[in-house]
Amino acid sequence: MEKKLVIAHDLEENLVKAAEEAAPGWTVITGKDEDQWGPRLKDATVIAGWKKAMTPYLDQAENLEWIQSWSAGIDSHPLEAFEKHNIKLTSANGVHAFPIAETIFAMMLGWTRHIHTYTRQQQEKKWHHAGLKLELHGKKLALLGAGAIGKETAKIAKAFGMEVAGFRRSGEKEEYFDEMYQLDQLHQVLPDCDYIVITLPLTKETNGLFTAETFEQMKPESFLVNIGRGEIIDEKAMVQALKEGEIAGAGLDVFATEPLPEDSPLWEMDNVIVTPHTAGSTEYYNARVIRDILIPNLKSFINDEKLSVNVVDYQKGY
Numbered sequence: 001m002e003k004k005l006v007i008a009h010d011l012e013e014n015l016v017k018a019a020e021e022a023a024p025g026w027t028v029i030t031g032k033d034e035d036q037w038g039p040r041l042k043d044a045t046v047i048a049g050w051k052k053a054m055t056p057y058l059d060q061a062e063n064l065e066w067i068q069s070w071s072a073g074i075d076s077h078p079l080e081a082f083e084k085h086n087i088k089l090t091s092a093n094g095v096h097a098f099p100i101a102e103t104i105f106a107m108m109l110g111w112t113r114h115i116h117t118y119t120r121q122q123q124e125k126k127w128h129h130a131g132l133k134l135e136l137h138g139k140k141l142a143l144l145g146a147g148a149i150g151k152e153t154a155k156i157a158k159a160f161g162m163e164v165a166g167f168r169r170s171g172e173k174e175e176y177f178d179e180m181y182q183l184d185q186l187h188q189v190l191p192d193c194d195y196i197v198i199t200l201p202l203t204k205e206t207n208g209l210f211t212a213e214t215f216e217q218m219k220p221e222s223f224l225v226n227i228g229r230g231e232i233i234d235e236k237a238m239v240q241a242l243k244e245g246e247i248a249g250a251g252l253d254v255f256a257t258e259p260l261p262e263d264s265p266l267w268e269m270d271n272v273i274v275t276p277h278t279a280g281s282t283e284y285y286n287a288r289v290i291r292d293i294l295i296p297n298l299k300s301f302i303n304d305e306k307l308s309v310n311v312v313d314y315q316k317g318y
Helices: 013-022 034-043 052-060 079-084 097-112 115-124 148-159 183-192 212-217 235-244 285-302
Strands: 004-007 027-030 046-048 066-068 088-090 140-144 163-167 179-181 195-198 223-226 249-252 272-274
Touching: 004 013, 004 034, 013 027, 013 285, 027 034, 034 052, 046 285, 066 285, 097 115, 097 148, 097 195, 097 223, 097 249, 097 272, 140 148, 140 183, 148 163, 163 183, 179 183, 183 212, 212 235, 235 249
Parallel strands: 004 027, 004 046, 046 066, 066 088, 140 163, 140 195, 163 179, 195 223, 223 249, 249 272
Antiparallel strands: none
16 A cells, blocks of 8 residues: 655755655655645545644544644644544654743843843833843743753753753653752742743643742742743733732743733733744754654654654643
8 A cells, every 4th residue: 555644834845855765655745735735634644744624634544643743732633533543643842942942041031131121112212221130140940841942941041050940740850950840849949939931731730730829939029931831821810910029020922812812911011021922933943843753753654663753642641
């Protein structure tokens, strides 16, 4: 039976060629539009780049064995249906560790050195010190998530001489982290942290993790960054905490509702930095998915070996 790889994205020629060379004898179909991939899903063996519009085709895809997500987060995918059909799933985790770590530090430094304030003042041609005094060096960072993004962020944090407290499901120690905790120990550490960064995936365990009580435990001087998922935070509780000074500020790339509604108070809050879910945007995204994840796994798949890169555990949700 002919093997087919459907990549539901527009790729540069060199990346298409690399995929074809990794799967000799396979038919490789590329293209982001439904009229390009739709007719091919029924016979596809592997799909790279799952889209919501593919869900109606799932029951017809009798040959489908493996899906490569184009995103690190897979909470929007029909995981129960994939598991029911015995379809393997791999994520794009690690693809945007560099750009997201850069965004995290852009937010923390932007807040600390008042760049967000000065940018607003520039629009008004206003020359004002704005009370600038903070430094990032030597501060304590709580880093929720010790995956590729968390590790890269912790590595950079050590260059600033920061103390890094990490949080992960296992609590297992990791390089660049001074201490490692489990999520149920969060309340023990938050009162001592100057910066809190969320890089967690959205799971049953992390949904609604940050509540009004959580914000009460944080320093009034602390700054929160969320590049994980918006649903991890109770947004109303966060807005209230920002208004009442329970925390000093927030840098937010993800929100419970996206695009962020125009009537959200977060848009106009002086102590909030908003970016439109772009923390992972990078010129190297497609190349990293193809070369670092898809091709190594494809070679294993062709050789009847276990997939080794970013295999999703349906029970854990990541």
